[in-house]
Amino acid sequence: MIDVQRLRVLRSVAEHGSFSRAAAALLMTPSAVSQHIAALERSLGRPVAVRSTRGVTLTEPGRLLVETAETITAELDLVRREIDRLTERPRLTVATFTSGGRRLLPGALTRCVGAHPEVELTVLEAEPEAAVPMVRRGVADLALTYHFDGPLPPHTGLDRTPLTEDPLWVVLPEGHRLAGREAVGLGELAADRWVLGCLRTEAFLRRYAERAGFELRVAGSTTDYFFARTLVAAGVGVSLIPGIALAPESAGTHLVRVEPPRPARHIAVVTARRRRPPPRYVEDLVEALVEAAGAAGMERS
Structure with a gap:
């Protein structure tokens, strides 16, 4: 079985690019970080990180583990937020790029908040390369994103709902x-x-x-x-x-x-793929965004 704490350490190494910086962020010694990574590699029978004078590079198994670690962390954060919602107002956090947010979000948010007045809304401005990880980590419930012509960026652990071609x-x-x-x-x-x-x-x-x-x-x-x-x-x-x-x-x-x-840019909504269905207000906002794109006379991508 893969140890969750070791995944947390590997994720920090990937984020900071070195064992020493990851150790400082985790309030550990570099030796302790190295021991966690070594134990993780022994349990897998494969290397997960390669150290060099230029820093740390993840192997393919290491990259997959980091993506999994982000999903697990997001699941735990989701559970914590659901527990908080038992006694607090439910929260909806949306990450969006500027032009898409200005054109598509206002009407969709008005409709969603009108149907769910109990929800506390937060909107974060972020380009797709920052917004998608926010959803994966559970910082945002959904992200309004885009990509230009070419291969679709990998969205491991995420669902993508196309909105429009721009x-x-x-x-x-x-x-x-x-x-x-x-x-x-x-x-x-x-x-x-x-x-x-x-x-x-x-x-x-x-x-x-x-x-x-x-x-x-x-x-x-x-x-x-x-x-x-x-x-x-x-x-x-x-x-x-x-x-x-x-x-x-x-x-x-x-x-x-x-x-x-x-x-063209291809605009879409990205949400997390979880074991439990998302709250109804998240589903309603996605539906409202699809309708907003249609009402604006845009083509589905």
Whole structure:
């Protein structure tokens, strides 16, 4: 049988990247951490971590164990919260990325809280790479997430409910040579400078530019799509922005479709897969988000 305390130690080693930092976080000695990991490896008959001068790297069995440890911790936290709910108000915690939260969450939350006025609501702003682990650890009950075109990120121990496809649009300043077009290929903008609205859009653009044989020239970098659009209107450059982030309208810009295959974000709700069904208010919020995406005229991904 795998010892839960040893899983806790392995999870800390993975989080902190070294035995010594994990020991400090757990209020243990590095020797004690090493003994726990060695005992775990003996019980499995396989190594779970490899130490080097650059830190600690998990083996594949180690990675699977850490994911399991997160699920077990989340289960225990869920039990603790359910016990607390016997005497306290039930709590609903939602993690969401900004543009999706602004467009889809308000109406869904209004409906859910109206049906469950006893629930104490908390909303946390987080990008998917932070929000998904929150759900896995039990910090959040659900997360509104997205991923760009390509393989779906692994969601071990989680359920994913698709909401919508969110196509990306080219945003051009007034007077741009392509502003009157219905659609453009991104390669036609190879000579332009770009304003970036988020790091993930930058990664997509750089991959595309490399495949198309041109170098991406960045004129501005932000983490706010509306700010990026105002920079485009000021003539700083052109941008690529998801449709869900195009409201409210910004004067001085033109929106042009990207020629097929059109890049898109795929928006979904992520919830934890538990042995017990989730509270009714979690299920109701997921249902409300699906309906909110449909009411906004978006396509299910």
